[in-house]
Amino acid sequence: MLPLRPLIILLSLCLVGCAAVSTADLFVDSSLSPDTGCHQGYATDGSVHFLFDTHRILKRTNDSTWRIIGVNDKPFEGLTGFDHIGDGDYFEHILYVPVEHYSSCTNDSNAAIFLFDATTLVRTRVIDLPVAQEISGVAVLPSMRELWVSSYCDGSQLWVYNVDTFELKRTVRLSPTLSTIQGIAYHDATFYIAQNNGILQEVTVDGHTRQVFKTDSPGAHEGLDYSQEELRWLIDEGLGEQKIHFLVSTGPMIP
Ligand SMILES: [Ca+2]
Numbered sequence: 001m002l003p004l005r006p007l008i009i010l011l012s013l014c015l016v017g018c019a020a021v022s023t024a025d026l027f028v029d030s031s032l033s034p035d036t037g038c039h040q041g042y043a044t045d046g047s048v049h050f051l052f053d054t055h056r057i058l059k060r061t062n063d064s065t066w067r068i069i070g071v072n073d074k075p076f077e078g079l080t081g082f083d084h085i086g087d088g089d090y091f092e093h094i095l096y097v098p099v100e101h102y103s104s105c106t107n108d109s110n111a112a113i114f115l116f117d118a119t120t121l122v123r124t125r126v127i128d129l130p131v132a133q134e135i136s137g138v139a140v141l142p143s144m145r146e147l148w149v150s151s152y153c154d155g156s157q158l159w160v161y162n163v164d165t166f167e168l169k170r171t172v173r174l175s176p177t178l179s180t181i182q183g184i185a186y187h188d189a190t191f192y193i194a195q196n197n198g199i200l201q202e203v204t205v206d207g208h209t210r211q212v213f214k215t216d217s218p219g220a221h222e223g224l225d226y227s228q229e230e231l232r233w234l235i236d237e238g239l240g241e242q243k244i245h246f247l248v249s250t251g252p253m254i255p
C-alpha cells in the first residue's frame, strides 16, 4: 500500500488529468457547407444530402453547390395534429423522420415517425409512438435493426424501437443525464447527441454519456449524421447561415 502523501499527490494528478480529458475536444470543426435553408436536421446516404426543415424536406447534391434536387414541402399533407419535423435518419432507401405537434415542452403531442421514400421524398407511412415523449431525433442502429429515439424535453433516456415493427424494445437511461437534445447519430458502436447549447455528447449503447466537443459557433445546434469519418452537424446561426459543420476526429481516444 502507498504511503498517504504520495497517494494524495497521485490522486490529485489524476483528478487534474481526468478533468482535462473529460472536457477536451475530440473533434475539430474542419469545414462548412453552403447555406442549406433548413433548421432542424441532416442525414445522408453517402452520396446526397437530406435536410430537414420544420415544415419541409430537401435533397441536395453532394458537390460544392449543394443544388436542390428534391423537395417535399407538404410533409403533413392530409393529416391533422402535426406541425414539426425533427432530425431524421436514412436507412435502406427510406428516411425515418420524427414528427409531432410542438409549441413547447408543456405543449406538445402526437409523437410519430414518418417514413419518406429517399428517392422521391414521397411520404409512405405514418407510425404513431404513444409510448414516446416529445420527440426530437432518430437514428438507426443497422446491425440490430433498431430505431433509437431522442427527446428535447426529456434528456434522461432514449427509446429503442424495432425499425421494422416499431415495437418498443426498451428504454436506455442516460448517465449523466443530457439536456435539450436536438439530434442523434450512430457510428461504429457509438451514438453522438447534439445538445442545443453547442455541446456534443458521445453515448454508449448502455447509456453512458460524455462530452466530446463544444462548438464556438452561436445559434441553434440541431440535427446531425456521421458519414465518411465526418460528424456533420447542422448549426443555425440565422437566415442565410444555416450550415452543416464537418467535424473530424482529432485522433485516438485517450483512455
Ligand atoms: Ca430541433
Ligand SMILES: [Ca+2]
Pocket: 041, 042, 043, 087, 088, 089, 138, 183, 184, 185, 223, 224, 225
Ligand atoms: Ca440525423
